[in-house]
Amino acid sequence: EAGVAQSPRYKIIEKRQSVAFWCNPISGHATLYWYQQILGQGPKLLIQFQNNGVVDDSQLPKDRFSAERLKGVDSTLKIQPAKLEDSAVYLCASSLLGGDTQYFGPGTRLTVL
Amino acid sequence: AQRVTQPEKLLSVFKGAPVELKCNYSYSGSPELFWYVQYSRQRLQLLLRHISRESIKGFTADLNKGETSFHLKKPFAQEEDSAMYYCALSTVSGSARQLTFGSGTQLTVLP
Numbered sequence: 001e002a003g004v005a006q007s008p009r010y011k012i013i014e015k016r017q018s019v020a021f022w023c024n025p026i027s028g029h030a031t032l033y034w035y036q037q038i039l040g041q042g043p044k045l046l047i048q049f050q051n052n053g054v055v056d057d058s059q060l061p062k063d064r065f066s067a068e069r070l071k072g073v074d075s076t077l078k079i080q081p082a083k084l085e086d087s088a089v090y091l092c093a094s095s096l097l098g099g100d101t102q103y104f105g106p107g108t109r110l111t112v113l
Numbered sequence: 114a115q116r117v118t119q120p121e122k123l124l125s126v127f128k129g130a131p132v133e134l135k136c137n138y139s140y141s142g143s144p145e146l147f148w149y150v151q152y153s154r155q156r157l158q159l160l161l162r163h164i165s166r167e168s169i170k171g172f173t174a175d176l177n178k179g180e181t182s183f184h185l186k187k188p189f190a191q192e193e194d195s196a197m198y199y200c201a202l203s204t205v206s207g208s209a210r211q212l213t214f215g216s217g218t219q220l221t222v223l224p
Contacts, residue, residue, distance in 0.1 A: 003156070031210075042117075042199050042214030043157070055209040091157065095210075100145065100164075100203060102212060104157040 002026065004105035006092050012111045018080035021108045025073070025094030032069055033102060034077050035091040043091055049075065050097065079110075087112045115140040117202050119215035126190050127223050134185040134218045136174075136200030145203040146183040147212070148174055152196045160185075160198070170194070190222045 005024040013019050025032050031050050035043035046065065048056040051072035060067070064083070069075040079086055089109050093102040116139040126132045138144055148160040161169045163176040163183060174185045183200060200215040 042216045045211055048209055050208060056211060100162065101159050106156055
């Protein structure tokens with residue numbers, strides 16, 4: 001089966017610009033996650049969806065980050081405006097509803113100058 | 114709040130030597146623990162889960178609730194084991210199952 005797809009793979013922007021990332025989960029996976037992984041750290045959960053509803057966004061900086069999952073399939077994560085400290089790899093993962101195994105995409109490496 | 118600590122950022126061993134990657138956790142509930150691995154230029158993927166008590170690629174990990182640890186072990190390391198290893202704690206809050214990751218250990222197996 002096809003894995004989790006993400007695009008773009010790399011993005012370089014200047015601070016105060018906006019950026020969007022896209023994720024297509026594994027077919028049939030109801031749960032979708034966005035993680036932020038800063039260099040030298042483990043992934044940190046930003047937001048979790050079940051189908052098209054948010055179940056946890058407690059660690060999402062809502063003043064600048066937003067995410068949506070229209071129709072319960074693809075998802076987009078947006079940063080507006082970006083700050084230098086947003087430089088990181090943004091990982092998307094998906095799982096079956098209630099499943100304990102998460103399947104990760106290749107990530108998007110964001111550099112904010 | 115839950116926390117996962119991996120005290121070693123870097124670990125080098127020689128091929129054929131035993132290897133142990135340390136993981137300690139802090140959680141007031143009943144823990145579910147996992148090891149994820151990321152090989153060079155590959156995606157992060159599940160290696161093993163404590164509840165299965167399985168051995169994957171020769172690796173095992175035992176949950177020690179007394180010491181709040183979940184160390185990953187392999188008796189004879191191979192060069193292909195070189196990778197980044199993350200310990201993760203799974204918790205459930207309402208309808209959400211979440212993973213809290215440690216900061217990872219980069220394992221290098223020398224020839």
